[in-house]
Amino acid sequence: MEPTELGISGDCKITGQILARIGDKWSVFVIGSLAHRTMRFNELKRRIGGVSQRMLTLTLRGLERDGLVRRTVYPTIPPRVDYDLTPLGRTLVIPLRGIADWAGAHIDEVIASRTAYDSEADAAGEKRAA
């Protein structure tokens, strides 16, 4: 594909995979939580809220695989497992904050637009049915 004005070019498949990772809701919440400090699994789970055990496990594994999150196991009984951001993961905090700020600032406009769009679609449907 051609480069776009957002500067995305080259390997579209990998770019897509990276966007899928960093645009994922749970990834954003995990990175947002770990931006503050190291956390254990259950702390993360409580802090994020609404995430299942399995989904949080998968999200953390994906972030670890991508080099964004580090998992440290301490050989205590029971074993203690800490999660924190790697240096690479830290570089993602500022661009992600830009997206999160945008979502926070414009959420009302997006919701209003959806409502208007759906009611127009409903009206068009009723017109066709009549």
Add this chain to the structure above:
Amino acid sequence: MEPTELGISGDCKITGQILARIGDKWSVFVIGSLAHRTMRFNELKRRIGGVSQRMLTLTLRGLERDGLVRRTVYPTIPPRVDYDLTPLGRTLVIPLRGIADWAGAHIDEVIASRTAYDSEADAAGEKRAA
């Protein structure tokens, strides 16, 4: 849920929907292309590359519903349909560029990390199998 240090708080479901939209690969490519200028469907399709007719249609409809893209139909024969960014869509270009720049700058590190992670996982699997 509690607010995180990325500033995400409040309605988790809606925030998730917004992240799903703006973190989607095709949405990013569409917004990146329209950041430059108004385009017709087939121009967008050629420019993005690798996107199916159906997927581009769905992506554009989602962006239109969210108030980010405007679709204008001119009553010519055949009808001409233009797509451009709304003022709201334009506000998303800079934060998205931050993410795209991050992906471009760090893609090699992410790929290297995945390769290392997968070969460790393979080695662990072989060890268990032996």
